[in-house]
Amino acid sequence: MAENEKQSLKDKVFESQVWRSIFRHGYADTHRNRVLQVAGNVFLHLHPTKTRRHALRIRFTWCAGGVTFLLFLVTVVTGVILMFYYRPTGEHAYIDIKMLEFDVPFGMVIRNMHRWAAHAMVIAVWVHMFRVFMTGSYKPPREFNWVIGVILLVLTLLLSFTGYLLPWDQLAIWAVTVGTNMARATPLLGHEGPFYELVGVNARYDARSFLIAGQVVGPPALLRFYVLHCIFIPIAASVLMIVHFWRVRKDGGISGPM
Amino acid sequence: MADASGTATAATSPAVAKVGAAAEARAVSKAQAPAKTIELADKAHTWPYLVRLEFLAGLIVMIVLTVWSIALDAPLEEIAQPNRTPNPSKAPWYFLGLQDMLVYFDPWLAGVVLPSLIIVGLMVIPYVDVNPKGNGYYTFKYRKFAISTFIFGFFFLWIVLIVMGTFLRGPGWNLFAPWDYWDPHKVVPLTSVDLSEFLFGIPASSAGGVLLGLAAIGGWFSLGAVFYIWKRNSPTMKKLGFVRYAIVAGLWLTMMALPAKMVLRIGFNIKYVLVTPWFNI
Numbered sequence: 001m002a003e004n005e006k007q008s009l010k011d012k013v014f015e016s017q018v019w020r021s022i023f024r025h026g027y028a029d030t031h032r033n034r035v036l037q038v039a040g041n042v043f044l045h046l047h048p049t050k051t052r053r054h055a056l057r058i059r060f061t062w063c064a065g066g067v068t069f070l071l072f073l074v075t076v077v078t079g080v081i082l083m084f085y086y087r088p089t090g091e092h093a094y095i096d097i098k099m100l101e102f103d104v105p106f107g108m109v110i111r112n113m114h115r116w117a118a119h120a121m122v123i124a125v126w127v128h129m130f131r132v133f134m135t136g137s138y139k140p141p142r143e144f145n146w147v148i149g150v151i152l153l154v155l156t157l158l159l160s161f162t163g164y165l166l167p168w169d170q171l172a173i174w175a176v177t178v179g180t181n182m183a184r185a186t187p188l189l190g191h192e193g194p195f196y197e198l199v200g201v202n203a204r205y206d207a208r209s210f211l212i213a214g215q216v217v218g219p220p221a222l223l224r225f226y227v228l229h230c231i232f233i234p235i236a237a238s239v240l241m242i243v244h245f246w247r248v249r250k251d252g253g254i255s256g257p258m
Numbered sequence: 259m260a261d262a263s264g265t266a267t268a269a270t271s272p273a274v275a276k277v278g279a280a281a282e283a284r285a286v287s288k289a290q291a292p293a294k295t296i297e298l299a300d301k302a303h304t305w306p307y308l309v310r311l312e313f314l315a316g317l318i319v320m321i322v323l324t325v326w327s328i329a330l331d332a333p334l335e336e337i338a339q340p341n342r343t344p345n346p347s348k349a350p351w352y353f354l355g356l357q358d359m360l361v362y363f364d365p366w367l368a369g370v371v372l373p374s375l376i377i378v379g380l381m382v383i384p385y386v387d388v389n390p391k392g393n394g395y396y397t398f399k400y401r402k403f404a405i406s407t408f409i410f411g412f413f414f415l416w417i418v419l420i421v422m423g424t425f426l427r428g429p430g431w432n433l434f435a436p437w438d439y440w441d442p443h444k445v446v447p448l449t450s451v452d453l454s455e456f457l458f459g460i461p462a463s464s465a466g467g468v469l470l471g472l473a474a475i476g477g478w479f480s481l482g483a484v485f486y487i488w489k490r491n492s493p494t495m496k497k498l499g500f501v502r503y504a505i506v507a508g509l510w511l512t513m514m515a516l517p518a519k520m521v522l523r524i525g526f527n528i529k530y531v532l533v534t535p536w537f538n539i
Binding site: 115 | 301303304324331334338344347352370392
């Protein structure tokens with residue numbers, strides 16, 4: 001093939017209407033393209049086109065917030081795959097997990113990945129909070145973003161806790177029993193808590209039975225935790241993550257020395 | 259565009275492309291006003307300098323996670339049996355610090371009030387920390403109180419209790435050394451007494467016992483008031499103001515009540531400081 005034939009083929013592809021409609025700029029390493037690469041990409045435009053240099057140092061951010069977000073995405077993807085094979089009922093839940101383990105191709109790896117990513121996310125979000133505290137990044141004007149971060153931390157723990165019940169094995173049911181038992185000691189609202197008689201709650205109607213849909217952790221609790229785990233909390237966390245990331249930019253980008 | 263970026267760039271900006279954003283920024287800034295100089299020299303293009311780091315970090319996390327998931331299986335025990343309680347029954351590992359607090363406080367406090375206060379306490383940090391220093395960089399020198407309090411709470415009252423709860427708490431929630439066999443029949447004599455019995459030999463539910471308990475708890479929190487009166491004219495206190503100080507002192511003393519109760523419980527076998535018909539502390 002002659003040199004200009006190659007050139008004209010290149011032109012045909014890269015100048016075509018289809019290509020130009022997808023990629024708005026060239027790839028050559030120019031100042032303009034570097035800016036467009038970020039500003040013209042819906043995923044990358046979370047970033048500013050230019051970043052303060054100290055924020056590039058791994059020693060400053062530990063990349064903990066980003067790692068937390070990545071692990072959240074991993075649990076979403078693997079979680080959706082698991083949902084194809086799992087039924088949240090007393091008869092099926094445990095058998096479905098066994099089937100994932102022994103029958104579904106790569107089922108075990110997907111389940112492992114979901115569980116380890118969830119545990120790692122809990123650790124990553126703590127590390128992120130620790131780093132943000134150590135750099136004083138909650139200080140004005142970023143006070144409210146810290147508050148949102150604390151809510152996200154709580155949601156992360158709740159996501160992990162609601163997921164803990166779903167395998168429906170001894171580990172699951174008793175961990176959740178121990179955890180939700182605390183709710184019956186809630187002052188005023190739990191039937192073993194201080195001043196419960198003022199409100200008139202009892203074992204059938206109190207904070208704990210509201211959480212687990214009954215007096216013991218049984219199939220109704222499994223369904224309740226499943227819906228919270230797969231729908232309610234992920235949506236709440238996603239909305240707050242959008243606000244959290246957006247506010248990082250609106251509050252003047254990543255924190256740094258004035 | 260493809261043509262433009264292919265040929266025109268080659269002609270006009272090889273220098274920029276080669277030398278990179280840093281040099282470019284410096285070259286531009288030299289020609290401009292000093293105020294702008296700092297602004298430009300302090301920044302780098304997000305693409306590629308930040309995005310490549312994020313990509314690398316993501317790659318490392320995904321490799322580790324994949325290898326981990328292939329090598330280590332998630333636990334799965336026997337099917338759930340509501341009539342067979344395992345001993346010990348443990349909450350998920352990240353709540354074991356809270357579960358361990360049950361040794362020192364009743365469930366309404368350890369399981370409900372204190373966890374809620376942890377969340378509220380974390381949320382108010384930005385509003386009660388009026389120190390403008392250390393915003394956006396690491397420093398211990400200018401934030402001694404904030405950092406030591408946070409590290410104490412995070413590492414000693416949260417992480418250490420989790421590690422203890424995971425590895426050292428066995429059947430009956432008894433403490434076991436790492437090399438001990440988890441004997442489900444281990445008997446630990448329950449010789450704990452209430453504070454008033456320990457000090458004066460009077461029952462905690464008697465009038466004297468309740469008064470003593472109230473005095474002990476009141477005395478603990480009045481430490482905050484004493485400190486306020488002592489330091490009321492210091493610049494830090496003036497800046498903090500009474501309301502912020504009261505919140506900080508209240509939360510701080512509540513947090514420190516946990517190690518205080520641990521000392522009373524482990525060192526002196528004291529169960530309750532205050533006993534009332536409705537709740538015990």
